[in-house]
Amino acid sequence: MKAPGLRAYAIGYLIFLYAPIILLPIFAFNDSRIIAFPLSGFTTNWFAEMWADAQLWQALRNSLVISGSTAVIATVLGVFGARASTRYSFPGKGGLVGLIMLPLVLPEMIVAMSLLVVLLAISVPLSIFTVILGHVLITTPFAVAILSSAFQSLDKSLEEAAYDLGEGPVSTFRLIILPLVAPGIISSLLICFTISLDEFIIAYFLAGADTVLSSYIYSQFRFPAKVPAMLALGTILVLVSVLLLSIAEFFRRRGIAKTGGKDTGGFL
Amino acid sequence: MTAVNPALPKPTMIEFRDVHKYYGDYHALRGINGTIRAGEFFSLLGPSGCGKTTLLRTIAGFEGIDGGAVLIDGKDMARVPANKRPTNMVFQSYAIFPHMSVGENVGFGLRRDPRSASEKARAVEEALEMVGLKGYGNRAAHALSGGQRQRVALARALILKPKVLLLDEPLSALDKKMREHMQVELIKLQRQVGITFVLVTHDQEEALVMSDRIAVMFEGEIAQLADPETLYRRPNSKKVADFIGTMNFIPAQVLGETGGQIEIEAKGLGRALLSADQCPAGQGDSPMVGLRPETLTLMYPGQTTTERTVDGIIDEVIYFGDMTYYDVYLGGTDVEVRLSMRNTPGRPILDVGSKVDVAWSPEALVLFR
Numbered sequence: 001m002k003a004p005g006l007r008a009y010a011i012g013y014l015i016f017l018y019a020p021i022i023l024l025p026i027f028a029f030n031d032s033r034i035i036a037f038p039l040s041g042f043t044t045n046w047f048a049e050m051w052a053d054a055q056l057w058q059a060l061r062n063s064l065v066i067s068g069s070t071a072v073i074a075t076v077l078g079v080f081g082a083r084a085s086t087r088y089s090f091p092g093k094g095g096l097v098g099l100i101m102l103p104l105v106l107p108e109m110i111v112a113m114s115l116l117v118v119l120l121a122i123s124v125p126l127s128i129f130t131v132i133l134g135h136v137l138i139t140t141p142f143a144v145a146i147l148s149s150a151f152q153s154l155d156k157s158l159e160e161a162a163y164d165l166g167e168g169p170v171s172t173f174r175l176i177i178l179p180l181v182a183p184g185i186i187s188s189l190l191i192c193f194t195i196s197l198d199e200f201i202i203a204y205f206l207a208g209a210d211t212v213l214s215s216y217i218y219s220q221f222r223f224p225a226k227v228p229a230m231l232a233l234g235t236i237l238v239l240v241s242v243l244l245l246s247i248a249e250f251f252r253r254r255g256i257a258k259t260g261g262k263d264t265g266g267f268l
Numbered sequence: 269m270t271a272v273n274p275a276l277p278k279p280t281m282i283e284f285r286d287v288h289k290y291y292g293d294y295h296a297l298r299g300i301n302g303t304i305r306a307g308e309f310f311s312l313l314g315p316s317g318c319g320k321t322t323l324l325r326t327i328a329g330f331e332g333i334d335g336g337a338v339l340i341d342g343k344d345m346a347r348v349p350a351n352k353r354p355t356n357m358v359f360q361s362y363a364i365f366p367h368m369s370v371g372e373n374v375g376f377g378l379r380r381d382p383r384s385a386s387e388k389a390r391a392v393e394e395a396l397e398m399v400g401l402k403g404y405g406n407r408a409a410h411a412l413s414g415g416q417r418q419r420v421a422l423a424r425a426l427i428l429k430p431k432v433l434l435l436d437e438p439l440s441a442l443d444k445k446m447r448e449h450m451q452v453e454l455i456k457l458q459r460q461v462g463i464t465f466v467l468v469t470h471d472q473e474e475a476l477v478m479s480d481r482i483a484v485m486f487e488g489e490i491a492q493l494a495d496p497e498t499l500y501r502r503p504n505s506k507k508v509a510d511f512i513g514t515m516n517f518i519p520a521q522v523l524g525e526t527g528g529q530i531e532i533e534a535k536g537l538g539r540a541l542l543s544a545d546q547c548p549a550g551q552g553d554s555p556m557v558g559l560r561p562e563t564l565t566l567m568y569p570g571q572t573t574t575e576r577t578v579d580g581i582i583d584e585v586i587y588f589g590d591m592t593y594y595d596v597y598l599g600g601t602d603v604e605v606r607l608s609m610r611n612t613p614g615r616p617i618l619d620v621g622s623k624v625d626v627a628w629s630p631e632a633l634v635l636f637r
Contacts, residue, residue: 160330161363163351165377165428179367 021238028231035227046232053229059216062128063197066212070135071193077136078143078188079181085144086151097144104141111138112205119206126208134202139192146191150184151177183255190248194241278305281341281432281464282327288335289322289488296322298488299336304432304466304481306341309458311467311475314485315511321436323485324468328434329353341431356425357434360441362417364409364424370396371405373420377428395423398457415446426461435467439474451477472512476500484508504548506556506636515558516605518598522555522637532557532635536598536605537578540630547635555637563632564607566594567625568615575627582622592617596626 031041050056085097103111115134116126124130154177162172178185203212211219217233220226282304289297297319304310312320325331326338329350338345340354356377365373375392383391396402399419404412409420418438425433438454439447455478458465469475475482476496483493492504503509506517520534530547533539534557567577583604584595591608598605607626609615618624 155361155363157359157361157363158365160328160350161357161359161365161424162376163330164328164355164357165424166351166380168351176365 024231024238025235027228028235030228033225033228035231046228047236050229050232055211056216056233059211059213062207062210063213066128066131066135066203067193067196069132070139070196071189073132073136074139074143074192075147075185075188077140078147079185081140081144082147082151086148086154087156100144101141103138104145108138108199108201112202115202116205126206126210128207128210128212130206130208131203131210131212134206135196135199138199138202139195142191142195143188146188147181147184150181150187154180183252186248186251190244278307280304281306281308282466283339284323284336285339286336287323287326287333287338289319289326289331290334296488297326297333300488300490302483302490302493304464306431306464307462308480309455309465309467309478311469311479311482312485313469313472313475313482313511316470318485319488320468320470320485324434324436324466327353327432327466328355328357354431355434356428356430356432357436358418358421358425358438360436360438362421362438362441364412364417364420366410368409369405370401370407370409370412370420373409374405374423374427376424391427395427398426398460399423400453414442415450418442418450422457426457426463430463432464432466435465437468437470439469440471447474454478476512484511486511500560502545502548502634503558505551506553506558509558509634509636514561514606516561516564517556517558517636518603518605520555520557520635522635530635532633534633536601536603537628538576538599540633542630542633542635546631546633547637550637553636555635558634558636559605559628559632561593561606561608563628564596564605565627566596566607566609566618567627573627575629577625577627580624580626582618582620582624585617585620587617594618594624596624598626 026039027035028046029042029044030039031043031045032039081097081100085093111134115130115137119126119130158176158180159172162176163169167175198214200214200218204215207215217230220230280303284300284302287297287300288295300319300323312323314320322331326333327340327345329345329348333346345353365376368376371389371392374395375388378388378391381388392405393402396404399422401416401419401423404416404420409417412420418441421438435454439450442450451474454465454467467475467478476499479496481493481495482499484491484499486507492499492508494502494504499508499512503512503515509515509517518534518536520532523531523533523539525531528544530542530544531539532542532555537557565573565575567573578599580596580598582594582596584593586593586595590611592611593606593608595604595606597603605626611617
């Protein structure tokens with residue numbers, strides 16, 4: 001290494017990034033309601049406490065419904081958008097794609113506020129459903145971006161070959177295009193799910209009386225006694241995330257190996 | 269397949285009637301007329317951007333046309349989509365489905381076939397055997413070499429027994445040895461199955477080797493449609509002559525026409541009488557005569573010939589192993605021609621600056637005016 005300063009910087013950066021996450025499981029198993037060193041002993045009480053929390057289960061259910069629906073809807077919309085933007089040219093395409101991608105850089109606060117105003121004005125009751133609406137809005141650009149690169153790498157003559165061999169547009173899409181963009185679809189589902197699960201502002205503004213996981217966790221931090229149980233929940237979320245990512249990466253690699261493509265690197 | 273009696277004229281398989289195609293303002297096909305006969309190996313030859321691939325894709329149905337008509341086997345294809353046409357295509361990229369095995373690729377077109385699974389499997393195996401890939405059915409398609417992919421693409425297209433097989437520069441991705449090998453294989457395959465083949469290529473040598481007839485295209489038009497020998501010996505324009513093989517162009521003057529013959533005087537060669545078939549319709553250019561390098565012969569000392577001779581001075585010698593090319597100034601003029609001599613024992617390679625006699629005959633000339 002030519003520049004030792006850079007090495008120290010890189011190490012420092014990684015510690016800053018991951019050390020807090022490592023603290024989660026440490027304190028989740030610590031036998032004290034006070035979050036501080038030294039550790040006082042091992043316990044699994046916090047997991048039991050978390051497990052018994054009925055409100056938490058309700059919030060989790062709501063969040064899973066929202067994130068699952070968001071991921072599926074945004075990815076389906078993303079498939080259409082990516083297909084249209086990579087395969088066809090039509091007047092105003094550039095502007096249209098730009099508008100679809102705009103929420104990517106639009107502050108969520110603005111999206112949340114404007115949606116809230118509109119929904120209240122047309123008196124739509126706030127619920128899980130309105131949160132899904134908001135989340136689809138902000139995750140669709142991610143889906144379009146991920147799927148566009150998948151569609152872009154698709155050789156156009158593959159479709160023509162299927163067509164030439166007697167298939168119609170629908171069966172060509174199902175038999176040729178869909179299997180070949182499957183890794184992109186898995187990526188898109190996973191990213192949209194994660195973004196939606198994490199999202200706080202829109203969920204907080206638009207959920208009405210329903211609670212979702214992110215706003216529930218935040219509300220619990222007001223009570224110091226509840227914090228260890230939330231750390232236990234956080235530990236489980238970390239484990240589930242790692243598991244999900246590993247599964248997605250496994251399918252991505254398998255897809256690449258099966259079609260003989262070149263691995264162009266990481267998950268995104 | 270019933271053998272076609274070569275004495276009978278072959279029936280028409282594809283007919284172009286004043287086909288026009290625009291891409292925005294760009295006029296890609298400018299009134300294509302012509303016919304492709306049943307059972308023929310036909311080539312569309314031309315430089316890139318001449319419209320040959322576009323024309324092929326109008327046969328397949330991937331491109332609509334903006335004027336005229338394309339008929340296949342007497343039927344107007346205007347309202348027939350690509351997946352209902354009696355044509356199949358071998359794509360330039362081969363378009364092998366990468367997520368399927370070789371057998372699944374080849375059998376793809378049989379999905380709508382009412383035959384039983386075992387009959388289809390037999391058809392796939394036969395198609396693979398035909399292209400020399402027997403037993404490859406279970407291999408992953410993406411693991412094949414370029415030449416093997418090409419064969420899979422061929423088997424996949426031929427399994428449906430189309431009336432016309434369309435080939436879009438199928439050999440351009442292969443190396444020279446493999447390409448020459450596949451040229452011969454394709455000719456054999458075409459004779460075996462008897463299907464009409466339409467090949468798109470920019471390689472004039474490939475077109476000459478493989479085709480029964482060739483359409484030479486420039487800028488969206490067919491410049492000449494003829495069999496390879498006519499195309500080579502009697503090109504109908506300077507442009508075609510220049511595109512196919514090597515041609516020497518020599519400035520000439522038309523002296524007069526008598527009884528269907530045309531008398532000309534070519535610089536360095538002198539006067540000659542040409543028959544009408546050596547003089548294609550005028551293009552409005554300044555008159556030139558063309559002659560191929562192999563129609564000129566270098567005379568070695570002591571050799572005699574019944575042909576006419578002209579003296580010359582060797583300006584350049586290019587050695588090719590089996591052949592030597594000489595650039596020679598003719599008859600004390602600044603007219604330089606290239607001639608080719610086969611290198612055989614007893615024929616020394618001559619030096620630059622040597623004075624030589626060059627034999628030629630008026631029958632080898634083509635007049636462009």
